Amino acid sequence: MDRSESRARESIKLIIAKHYDRESGIYDESRFKTSTWYRRIDEETCKVLNMYLKGKTVLELGAGTGRYGIFCSKRGFQWLGIDISSGMINKARENFNKYGLNLSIIQGDVEDERLYPENYYDNVICVKSFAFFPNPKIVIKNVFKTLRNGGRFIVVTANNDSLYARIKRPKSDLMNFYSFRDMKNC
Numbered sequence: 001m002d003r004s005e006s007r008a009r010e011s012i013k014l015i016i017a018k019h020y021d022r023e024s025g026i027y028d029e030s031r032f033k034t035s036t037w038y039r040r041i042d043e044e045t046c047k048v049l050n051m052y053l054k055g056k057t058v059l060e061l062g063a064g065t066g067r068y069g070i071f072c073s074k075r076g077f078q079w080l081g082i083d084i085s086s087g088m089i090n091k092a093r094e095n096f097n098k099y100g101l102n103l104s105i106i107q108g109d110v111e112d113e114r115l116y117p118e119n120y121y122d123n124v125i126c127v128k129s130f131a132f133f134p135n136p137k138i139v140i141k142n143v144f145k146t147l148r149n150g151g152r153f154i155v156v157t158a159n160n161d162s163l164y165a166r167i168k169r170p171k172s173d174l175m176n177f178y179s180f181r182d183m184k185n186c
């Protein structure tokens with residue numbers, strides 16, 4: 001990747017962070033309370049997490065307002081979230097206080113390898129965030145570094161062929177969608 005491409009990808013991250021700073025005030029309302037579409041995705045996500053989470057520890061990438069932190073913590077997992085948007089992080093902390101939960105979420109870029117202790121987590125999860133990462137190979141390398149032997153990487157994201165990807169892709173160059181095969185080959 002040349003320098004201008006790498007600069008372009010860095011500026012995409014800033015645009016995304018600013019976008020979610022602005023969205024943070026209405027994110028939970030618009031996604032989980034009023035939208036049937038997002039509620040369905042949420043229900044399916046919870047089913048998948050119930051089915052596949054194992055062990056004790058969970059790292060969430062692009063954790064947003066902390067919804068799945070609350071979910072994991074209620075099921076006895078030790079959870080840590082990473083998000084790039086300070087607005088989303090503030091909202092997550094508000095949500096944790098509301099539920100009386102002492103959960104940690106840190107502001108950072110999921111590409112930053114310093115955020116990943118070696119051979120530590122039983123699960124890494126990423127819900128509706130993977131498509132925003134401009135350098136997915138770097139993220140996957142970090143995930144494999146931090147997962148324990150036999151650990152799980154659970155990603156909930158629109159498939160490249162999904163209707164959602166077809167609608168979003170021509171309008172936004174901020175998102176990248178992948179097929180299952182692309183993800184495996186990353």
Ligand SMILES: C[S@@+](CC[C@H](N)C(=O)[O-])C[C@H]1O[C@@H](n2cnc3c(N)ncnc32)[C@H](O)[C@@H]1O
Binds near residue numbers: 020061062129
């Ligand atoms: C659609 S939201 C999903 C939030 C949460 N996982 C959920 O399902 O409600 C995408 C989140 O990914 C975060 N994000 C995007 N790019 C990121 C990056 N490079 N590093 C960390 N977080 C990122 C955004 O700030 C945003 O909170």
